[in-house]
Amino acid sequence: MELTQTLKTFIEEGQDWERKNTSVKGVSIIRLPATKNRAASLAIDINPVGENGLPMKKKGIMIMNAAELAAFRAAFTNEKVDSLVTALEEVLPERKTAGKSSKMDVVQI
Numbered sequence: 001m002e003l004t005q006t007l008k009t010f011i012e013e014g015q016d017w018e019r020k021n022t023s024v025k026g027v028s029i030i031r032l033p034a035t036k037n038r039a040a041s042l043a044i045d046i047n048p049v050g051e052n053g054l055p056m057k058k059k060g061i062m063i064m065n066a067a068e069l070a071a072f073r074a075a076f077t078n079e080k081v082d083s084l085v086t087a088l089e090e091v092l093p094e095r096k097t098a099g100k101s102s103k104m105d106v107v108q109i
Contacts, residue, residue: 006107011042023108025049030062044069 007029010020016033026048034040047060063069075081 003107003109007042010107011040016040019045021106023106026055026060027109028060029107 010031014031016031018031019028021028026046028045030043030045032041032043043062043064045060045062047055047057050056061072
């Protein structure tokens with residue numbers, strides 16, 4: 001099934017807050033419920049997976065349009081953010097990761 005048709009089917013038939021994994025690790029699609037002001041919609045959720053195959057964060061970054069994606073790309077490629085991360089790593093203790101992995105339905109991109 002073509003990607004756009006898969007997304008149309010998901011927005012029409014999916015459950016509120018249902019998540020579908022994609023063929024890109026750490027990238028999933030979430031069906032957002034309708035509100036008083038807008039119809040149900042879809043968002044891309046980016047939450048990279050660690051070495052253990054589990055998401056690195058409890059919540060990822062939700063992206064709903066090209067402008068948001070461009071803004072995040074600009075922030076992530078800013079050299080000052082690299083410096084900030086380096087400084088944080090020097091100050092904060094190393095964190096341990098734990099959890100278990102699960103298999104889900106995957107949307108091919």
